[in-house]
Amino acid sequence: MALARVQDPRAEASKTFRIGQILTIVAMALLAGRREIAEIHRFGQSLPQSLRKRLCLPSKKGAKPFWRVTGYNVFHPLLGGIDPSGFNRVLNEWLAARAGDLPRALAVDGKMVRDHFGILSLARHTDGAPEAMTVFDQKEGTERWEQSVAAELVDAIPSLGNRVVTADALHCQRKLARAVLEKGGEYVLQGKGNQPGLEDRARARDATPDTPFLS
Secondary structure, three states, X not given: OHHHHOOOOOOHHHOOOOHHXXXXXXXXXXXXXXOOHHHHHXXXXXXXXXXXXXXXXOEEOOOOOEEOOOOHHHHHHHHHHOOHHHHHHHHHHHHHHOOOOOOEEEEEEEEEEOOOEEEEXXXXXXXXXXXXXXXXXXXXXXXXXXXXXXXXXXXXOOXXXXXXXXXXXXXXXXXXXXXXXXXXXXXXXXXXXXXXXXXXXXXXXHHOOOOOOOO
């Protein structure tokens, strides 16, 4: 595991929990929207026993297996003491070693040209190069407005295997999501108040103490 290769700033006596385990919990918490140390700690405490076991956390002896999670006081000194350059080097080495395996990200991005017509592209995150393009006439309110033509971009791609399509809240629609899945891809769509029902469900899910990851 790449995170286990990050140099640990702690003294040897304090390494009951290995740095790779702690940084994995931090990464999962950040992906789940937690930002403060207290939130990250509570996230770790919410991890089910099955996931704690998969993380190889230390177990507590007893009749019933119990895998422990690090306490609050561990996170702040550990995160504050890590060398940023060394941490970046480990991550860059991991990314380079898996350059051909990681899913490529494509962004749905629309731009108006002098208010006359628009170009909607499916562009690579890495360099902005488009892999598919189509035109639309307005941001909204017409037959070929930006949202309505988004699925054409997906139809122009033979396959979206090993790719992730991202889009802003305008394109957070079932039609686009279904088209991406049918092409073998995955999607990350932003949700906002333009879909109050979806926003309410997301906020309710975020407010639960349990982890959204594997149970």
